[in-house]
Amino acid sequence: LGYVLLPPFLQRQSWVYRQMRAAGLKPGALSPQVLLTHLARVYGNIFSFFIGHHQVVVLSDFHTVREALVQQAEVFSDRPRLPLVSLITKEKGIVFAHYGPVWRQQRKFSHATLRHFGLGKLSLEPKIIEEFNYVKEEMQEHGGAPFNPFPIVNNAISNIICSLCLGQRFDYTNSEFKKMLHFMSRGLEISLNSQVLLVNICSWLYYLPFGPFKELRQIEKDITTFLKKIIKDHRESLDGEHPQDFIDMYLLHMEEEKKNNSKSSFNEDYLFYILGDLFIAGTDTTTNSLLWCLLYMALHPDVQEKVHEEIQRVIGRDRAPSLTDKVQMPYTEATIMEVQRLTVVVPLSIPHMTSEETVLQGYAIPKGTVVVPNLWAIHRDPAIWEKPEDFCPSRFLDDQGQLIKKEIFIPFGIGKRVCMGEQLAKMELFLMFVSLMQSFTFSLPEDSKQPILTGRFGLTLAPHPFNIIASKR
Ligand code: HEM
Numbered sequence: 287l288g289y290v291l292l293p294p295f296l297q298r299q300s301w302v303y304r305q306m307r308a309a310g311l312k313p314g315a316l317s318p319q320v321l322l323t324h325l326a327r328v329y330g331n332i333f334s335f336f337i338g339h340h341q342v343v344v345l346s347d348f349h350t351v352r353e354a355l356v357q358q359a360e361v362f363s364d365r366p367r368l369p370l371v372s373l374i375t376k377e378k379g380i381v382f383a384h385y386g387p388v389w390r391q392q393r394k395f396s397h398a399t400l401r402h403f404g405l406g407k408l409s410l411e412p413k414i415i416e417e418f419n420y421v422k423e424e425m426q427e428h429g430g431a432p433f434n435p436f437p438i439v440n441n442a443i444s445n446i447i448c449s450l451c452l453g454q455r456f457d458y459t460n461s462e463f464k465k466m467l468h469f470m471s472r473g474l475e476i477s478l479n480s481q482v483l484l485v486n487i488c489s490w491l492y493y494l495p496f497g498p499f500k501e502l503r504q505i506e507k508d509i510t511t512f513l514k515k516i517i518k519d520h521r522e523s524l525d526g527e528h529p530q531d532f533i534d535m536y537l538l539h540m541e542e543e544k545k546n547n548s549k550s551s552f553n554e555d556y557l558f559y560i561l562g563d564l565f566i567a568g569t570d571t572t573t574n575s576l577l578w579c580l581l582y583m584a585l586h587p588d589v590q591e592k593v594h595e596e597i598q599r600v601i602g603r604d605r606a607p608s609l610t611d612k613v614q615m616p617y618t619e620a621t622i623m624e625v626q627r628l629t630v631v632v633p634l635s636i637p638h639m640t641s642e643e644t645v646l647q648g649y650a651i652p653k654g655t656v657v658v659p660n661l662w663a664i665h666r667d668p669a670i671w672e673k674p675e676d677f678c679p680s681r682f683l684d685d686q687g688q689l690i691k692k693e694i695f696i697p698f699g700i701g702k703r704v705c706m707g708e709q710l711a712k713m714e715l716f717l718m719f720v721s722l723m724q725s726f727t728f729s730l731p732e733d734s735k736q737p738i739l740t741g742r743f744g745l746t747l748a749p750h751p752f753n754i755i756a757s758k759r
Pocket residue numbers: 380381382393563564567568569571572575631632635636637697698699700702703704705706707708710711
């Protein structure tokens with residue numbers, strides 16, 4: 287059954303439970319990343335357990351993760367074949383696709399196409415700045431009253447993916463778009479935190495005509511209708527000379543491939559799953575990172591003041607921020623990195639799977655083992671980070687106040703499966719954070735309780751809902 291599934295009275299007899307109590311932790315209330323990190327302190331940086339008949343190996347320090355994902359990349363880069371994931375993604379797209387030639391072709395094309403539309407480059411800047419001008423307007427409307435920043439930030443970040451992929455942005459009041467965003471987060475929530483998880487043990491449960499099973503199938507249907515209609519509209523208005531967005535480029539590439547290779551993996555069905563991946567991988571992660579930044583600023587006015595000073599000195603009040611400012615703004619960059627280190631928004635990465643038997647640091651690991659790189663543990667490893675629980679941006683700065691790039695700082699993962707949107711996320715985070723900090727000072731309402739900083743675990747680590755005050759500077 288495993289420790290987690292044991293009834294509480296048996297859990298309390300276990301050695302793990304007693305060890306954790308002795309360390310002052312309440313095992314029942316722990317998020318998975320905290321529980322696994324603690325187990326690593328007890329059992330070592332490589333330990334394993336079973337979920338049903340799947341063996342899971344957890345890697346909890348930088349050197350072990352690097353040895354697996356970089357030095358033995360050919361063995362450790364597959365994804366597990368979880369029935370629920372297979373039912374939803376049909377094993378297509380990028381995130382959950384199997385390691386092999388099809389994944390490689392699709393990832394290479396998608397990455398190159400996003401770069402073509404400005405990912406990591408100055409040409410994308412105006413779109414991001416324009417989107418954040420809407421955010422600032424919305425925030426200003428609250429006029430110093432507390433508000434929940436989640437919906438505004440989430441809409442803006444989704445709109446950047448929409449501009450790149452669909453060639454359009456949606457107004458924040460567009461009800462169809464709002465519905466789609468809600469469906470995506472609800473779909474993820476049901477898949478991770480409901481009886482739907484049982485589909486991994488018994489796949490026919492997915493077709494049950496009631497409860498979360500029915501709701502998930504309906505969500506899948508609605509998202510499919512929304513995206514397929516957009517793909518159809520693109521096909522009908524496609525101008526081969528002037529592709530406007532990711533979908534246009536994909537459709538053109540598909541036609542080209544068809545001429546030379548009848549077995550090409552490029553088809554509309556695949557395109558559909560890639561779009562879904564870009565939305566899911568690119569929205570929640572960046573939204574939560576930015577929300578964490580705002581929350582940490584409100585909690586640390588001294589750090590916020592230093593960021594304000596740097597913005598004032600390098601950019602001033604009126605000019606829009608640019609990526610070219612980054613080199614002159616080490617403190618701001620160190621602040622974003624420190625928030626990312628403490629909050630690791632993809633704390634357990636995305637699970638990997640071994641594609642053949644291997645040996646890792648003396649341990650035999652069978653083919654088909656699920657491998658979890660515990661990024662959360664790496665970023666709080668007391669052997670590497672001094673006072674790892676403290677919020678201290680200057681740990682990323684040298685004596686001259688210049689930024690130190692640390693090899694062990696890997697919130698985007700490492701190896702062949704490293705985040706495909708890393709450059710986009712970094713540029714979004716810098717431009718958006720600076721743009722908001724240029725206009726506002728963030729604080730928490732006086733009557734608010736001390737926010738809980740452990741986060742809510744889903745596929746990403748989200749802050750617990752909070753209200754914030756944005757005072758115009
Ligand atoms: C702060 C924001 C982000 C963080 C912290 C983050 C982090 C990660 C991590 C840890 C992984 C798993 C790496 C592994 O499996 O070893 C990943 C995968 C991925 N991310 Fe991100 N990500 C972010 C934003 C984005 C954005 C904006 C996009 C989209 C444009 C994106 C697209 C992807 C894709 C497609 C994968 C799967 C790569 C593959 O399996 O080959 N991510 N990300």
